[in-house]
Amino acid sequence: TTSQGSGINAVNTSNVTIKNCNILQNPGVNTTQGVLFGNTTNSSIVNTSVIVNYSSTSVGIRVQLNAINITLANVTATSNSSMGISIANGRLLNFTNVTGQSLISSIGIFLSAVNDSVISNSSASGVGSVAGLLLSTGRNVTLDRIMGANSGGGVTAISLSTSTNLTVMNSVGSVAGSSFGISATSVNSSLFSNVSGVVSTGRAFSVSSSSNDTFSNVSASAAAGVGLSVSSSSNLTIANSHGSSTGVNAAINLTLVTNSTLQNVTGVGVSASGIYVDTVTNMIVYNTTGRSSTGVGTLVTFPTTSVIYDNVGSSGLRGLMVANLDRTNVTNNTGVGTTETGILITSGSSSNVSDNAGSGVTGISISLSTTQMTNNRGVGSGGRGLQISGNADGLVNNVGVSDSAEAIAISSFTNGNVTQNNATSGSGKSMLFFGTSTNNSVSQNRIEGNTNRALEFQQSSANNTVFNNVIISNQSTGVAFEQSGSNNLTNNSITTGLGGTGILINGADGNALTNNNVTTVSGSGLQISASVLNTVVNLTVSSSSGAGILFSGANSTAVSNFTASSNTGTLLSFSSANNNTYVETSHLMTNGTWFSTSGTTTNTNLSNTTFESVQGIIFVEGLVAVPNSSSASVAKLNTSLNHSFLNSTNLSFLNVTSKITLLGVSINGSF
Numbered sequence: 001t002t003s004q005g006s007g008i009n010a011v012n013t014s015n016v017t018i019k020n021c022n023i024l025q026n027p028g029v030n031t032t033q034g035v036l037f038g039n040t041t042n043s044s045i046v047n048t049s050v051i052v053n054y055s056s057t058s059v060g061i062r063v064q065l066n067a068i069n070i071t072l073a074n075v076t077a078t079s080n081s082s083m084g085i086s087i088a089n090g091r092l093l094n095f096t097n098v099t100g101q102s103l104i105s106s107i108g109i110f111l112s113a114v115n116d117s118v119i120s121n122s123s124a125s126g127v128g129s130v131a132g133l134l135l136s137t138g139r140n141v142t143l144d145r146i147m148g149a150n151s152g153g154g155v156t157a158i159s160l161s162t163s164t165n166l167t168v169m170n171s172v173g174s175v176a177g178s179s180f181g182i183s184a185t186s187v188n189s190s191l192f193s194n195v196s197g198v199v200s201t202g203r204a205f206s207v208s209s210s211s212n213d214t215f216s217n218v219s220a221s222a223a224a225g226v227g228l229s230v231s232s233s234s235n236l237t238i239a240n241s242h243g244s245s246t247g248v249n250a251a252i253n254l255t256l257v258t259n260s261t262l263q264n265v266t267g268v269g270v271s272a273s274g275i276y277v278d279t280v281t282n283m284i285v286y287n288t289t290g291r292s293s294t295g296v297g298t299l300v301t302f303p304t305t306s307v308i309y310d311n312v313g314s315s316g317l318r319g320l321m322v323a324n325l326d327r328t329n330v331t332n333n334t335g336v337g338t339t340e341t342g343i344l345i346t347s348g349s350s351s352n353v354s355d356n357a358g359s360g361v362t363g364i365s366i367s368l369s370t371t372q373m374t375n376n377r378g379v380g381s382g383g384r385g386l387q388i389s390g391n392a393d394g395l396v397n398n399v400g401v402s403d404s405a406e407a408i409a410i411s412s413f414t415n416g417n418v419t420q421n422n423a424t425s426g427s428g429k430s431m432l433f434f435g436t437s438t439n440n441s442v443s444q445n446r447i448e449g450n451t452n453r454a455l456e457f458q459q460s461s462a463n464n465t466v467f468n469n470v471i472i473s474n475q476s477t478g479v480a481f482e483q484s485g486s487n488n489l490t491n492n493s494i495t496t497g498l499g500g501t502g503i504l505i506n507g508a509d510g511n512a513l514t515n516n517n518v519t520t521v522s523g524s525g526l527q528i529s530a531s532v533l534n535t536v537v538n539l540t541v542s543s544s545s546g547a548g549i550l551f552s553g554a555n556s557t558a559v560s561n562f563t564a565s566s567n568t569g570t571l572l573s574f575s576s577a578n579n580n581t582y583v584e585t586s587h588l589m590t591n592g593t594w595f596s597t598s599g600t601t602t603n604t605n606l607s608n609t610t611f612e613s614v615q616g617i618i619f620v621e622g623l624v625a626v627p628n629s630s631s632a633s634v635a636k637l638n639t640s641l642n643h644s645f646l647n648s649t650n651l652s653f654l655n656v657t658s659k660i661t662l663l664g665v666s667i668n669g670s671f
Contacts, residue, residue, distance in 0.1 A: 006036040007050070011065075016043035025052035025060075033059040033086075034077065037067050044071035053080045060100065064088040072098045079106065084124070086110040093117035100133070102126045108148070111135040123147035124158070131159040132173065138163040146171035148182070156180040157197070166190035173205075174198040180206045181220065188212050196220070201247070203229045211235045220244070220252075227251040227267065236260040243275075244268045250276035250299075252290075254283075263287050273299040274313070286310055296321045297335065303328045312336075318344050319360065325351050325368075332356065341365050342378065362387055363400065373398060384409045385423070389435065392416050402428050407449075411435035418442045423454075430454045430473075433484075437461040442469065449473040454494075457484040457508075467491045477501045478518065481508040485531075490514045499523055502541065505531050505554075514538055520546045524573075525564060528554035532579075537561055545569045548588070551577035551601075558582050565589035572606075574626070575599045584608060596631040604628075613639050617661040618646075624653055642666065 007023040010016040016037070023034040034050035037043060045061065052058040060077025063070055067090040076099040077084040084100030085108070087093065093114060099122065100109035108124030108131070115138065124133035124146065132148035134156070135141065141163065148158035148171070157173030159180070160166065166187060173182035173196070181197025181204040184190075189212040196219040197205035204220035207213070207230040218241035220227035227243030228251070230236065236257065242265070243252035252267035254260075254277045263286040267274035274290030275298040277283065283306040290298030290313045297313030300306075302324045309331040313320030319335030322328070325348035332355040335343035342358025346367040354374040358364035362385075363378025369391040377399040378386040385400030389411040397420045400408035407423035412435040423430040423445065430449040433440070433456070442464055447454045454473040457464065460483060467490040471478045478494035478501070481487060485508045494502045494516060502518030502525040505511055509531055515538045518525040525541025527550040528534055536559040541548045548564030548571035551557065556579050563586070564571045571588045574581065576599035584607040588594050594611055597604055604626045611618045616639025636647035637654065642665055648655040 006032065007034040009036045010040050010043065011036065011038035012040070014041040014043060016040060018043075018045045018048055020046070021048040023048065023050045025050070025058060032057075033062040035061045037061075037063040037070060039065040039067070040070065041068040043067075043069075044073070045075050046071070047074045048076075050075070050077040051080075052078070052082075058082050059086045060084045062086045062088075063090055063093075066090070068092055070094075072096070075099070077101070078103065080104060081106070083107045083110045087112065087114055089113045090117065091115045093119070095119040096121050098122040100124045102130075105130065107131050107134050109133045111138060111141070113137045114141055115139040116141075118142045118144070119146065120144040123149070125149040125151070126157075127151055131156040133157070134159040134161075135163060135166075136161045138166060140165045142167040142169075143171055144169050148173040149175070150179075151176040156183045158182045159185075160187050161185040162187075164188045164190065167193075168195055169193040170195075172196045172198070175202065176200060179203070182206070183208075184213070185209055190214075191216075193217055197228075199223070199225055201225045203227075204243070205229070206231075207236070208232055213237075214239075216240050218242070222249065222251075223247065225249050226253050228253070230254045230257055232256045234258040234260065238262045238265060240264045242266045242268075245272065246270050248272055250274070250295075251292075252276065253278075255279055258282055260284070261286065265289075267291070267298075269293070269295055271295050273297065274315075275299070276301075278302060280304070280306055282306060288312070289314075290320070291315065292317070297337075299323075300325075302326075307331070309333065313343075318342075319358065320344070320356075321346075323347050325349075327351060330354075330356065334358070335364070336360060337362075341383075363402070366390075366392075368392055372396070377401075378408075380405055380407075384428075385425070387411075388413060394419070396420055398422075400424070400431075402426065404428050406430070406432045407447075408432070409434070410437055410440075413437040414439050416440045419444050421445045423447045425449050425452060427451045429456050431456070433457045433461040433464065434459045435461075438463050440464045442466040445469045447471045449476060451475045453477040453480050453504075454496075456480040456482060457487060458482040460484055462486045464488070465490070469493070471495070473497065473500045475500055477504045477523075480504040481506065481511055483507045485509040485511055488512045488514070489516060492516045494518045496520045496523055501525075501527050501546075503527070505529065505534055507531060509533050511535075512537075516540070518542070520544075522546045522569075524548070524550040526550070527552065528557055530554070532556045535559075539563070541565070541571075543567075543569050545592075547571065547573045549573070549583075551575065551581055553577065554581065555579045556581070558584075559586070560584040562586040563588075566592060568592040570594075570596055572596070573598075574601045574604050576601055577604060578602045581605070582607065586610065587612065589613065591634060594632040594634070594637060595626065597626055597628050599628075601628045611637060611639075615639055615641050615663050616644055617659075617663070618644060619659040619661070620654060621657055621659065624656060626653060639663075 050060040078101040179202040201224040224247030261284040269292040292315040297315040314336040337360030342360035359379040362383035365387040380402040385402040394417040405428040407425040474497040501523040520543040524547040541564040570593040572595035574597040
């Protein structure tokens with residue numbers, strides 16, 4: 001027991017053993033310590049308890065001045081005013097079962113300029129504004145089974161800085177107040193394994209300005225702060241780890257990180273993201289799970305030349321969000337958003353988005369440019385399945401499903417290739433192009449709707465080429481062009497159910513329809529309204545009771561090689577269709593009406609038209625001008641058994657040279 005100086009002072013010596021001692025340093029002058037080793041080598045402190053009191057610099061055990069090969073075993077050092085244990089400038093230290101305690105505003109165990117050393121099965125606790133254990137400028141140091149703690153609103157449980165080649169394993173840093181459970185700053189080429197950080201508020205495990213480190217089986221839990229925080233670091237591997245936060249901060253937060261990997265990691269947040277990755281370059285985010293109650297499950301912003309794949313994000317809001325990406329692959333991820341979007345990818349370019357699955361109110365929403373989007377599946381419940389916008393390279397082999405909105409909605413999409421996609425909607429449009437989507441190639445898609453239109457172009461979506469698609473609507477229109485002109489519709493199979501129109505052109509000029517096959521029940525095969533200068537070539541329409549083509553306010557339309565059959569419908573219906581609407585080389589089959597004109601229809605011409613029934617064919621050669629208010633039904637123009645008939649009074653304009661072919665003629669007698 002001593003009142004000043006050191007309880008035991010071993011300076012400039014070696015081979016000292018302090019064993020089975022109880023050392024009490026009573027209140028005295030400054031710079032006192034229970035044990036002092038200075039420039040000491042090959043020495044040990046074993047089975048010893050040290051308590052120091054009073055002075056602001058009173059240290060339980062102080063080792064300094066190039067101490068080499070020092071062993072501490074089964075030692076407890078407590079300071080009521082400063083550090084429990086202070087090691088400065090030591091090498092080949094071996095501490096086991098050591099407890100360092102600071103009871104007032106200081107550090108439990110302080111290590112500075114310590115190299116080639118092992119500290120195991122030990123605990124360090126501080127109270128107040130510093131740390132439980134603090135290691136600075138260390139090299140080749142192993143911390144194994146360390147329990148670091150700081151209470152009373154303390155700063156850090158375990159603080160590591162400006163060190164290299166550390167091994168930290170099987171250790172826990174816990175802070176009752178705010179700040180850091182474990183903090184690693186400028187720590188390089190080090191390994192962290194089976195390490196846990198716990199804080200009430202602050203950061204459970206913080207890594208900054210570090211490089212070439214590996215973190216495995218890290219657990220970081222914050223009641224109201226960030227679980228795992230990594231910033232301004234490079235060449236890190238973070239694997240098989242877990243972060244959680246019950247407050248307003250992300251469970252796992254990586255910012256300004258380069259050339260690093262985050263894999264097999266789970267982050268669980270409440271009102272913020274489960275995993276938040278921001279401003280990263282050459283980053284791999286792989287096989288992670290981010291969950292949040294009301295935030296974003298996994299949020300990645302400003303990634304450059306990075307890979308984000310095999311991740312799962314789920315949330316009451318958005319499951320997975322990637323924003324402001326540049327040359328980044330987003331692949332094989334799953335996002336589930338309860339009240340908003342399953343996967344949201346926005347603001348970026350020159351990237352690849354493929355093999356992702358999103359479900360939510362909106363399944364997947366993508367707004368990018370010069371990006372390839374393939375093999376994604378979006379399922380919307382109350383919203384769109386896939387929502388796409390931007391100047392993208394391609395939308396290939398994706399699936400969009402929605403119960404009540406668009407299955408695939410494409411906005412402001414230009415010069416893209418939209419091919420081999422599958423779009424299915426319950427009561428919404430199946431595939432919609434809008435917002436001036438232009439110069440796209442739309443091919444080999446299967447587009448199927450129930451009570452709404454299957455495929456629609458609107459809002460000046462022009463110069464698109466639509467070919468080799470299978471288009472089905474059970475109760476509505478197959479393909480619609482609304483205020484969208486100069487599109488090409490070629491080689492498509494279009495089927496509609498009860499009441500559905502095959503193709504609708506409304507307020508859209510200069511569209512070209514070629515080699516399309518349309519089947520309807522009671523709707524028109526093609527309806528052109530309030531439009532001019534559209535062309536139709538090689539159109540085949542089959543309908544039970546609908547019209548073949550309905551012209552309503554359609555002007556200057558050219559139709560050639562048109563084949564239509566309907567059981568009871570009107571094959572060609574002209575209503576206020578003016579200015580030389582030509583129908584050339586048409587083949588018509590019906591039990592109802594061949595054609596009719598009404599309203600203010602003028603200058604309607606039929607050329608080389610074939611009227612066919614089961615028992616005969618009438619081919620009218622040349623050009624026939626059809627007057628307004630005309631109706632040519634089978635009662636006025638028909639063929640029957642051994643008989644051809646024209647009501648030349650009502651249809652005098654058809655009393656022209658024609659070729660008549662009778663089928664199934666009965667011949668009596670012999671030749």
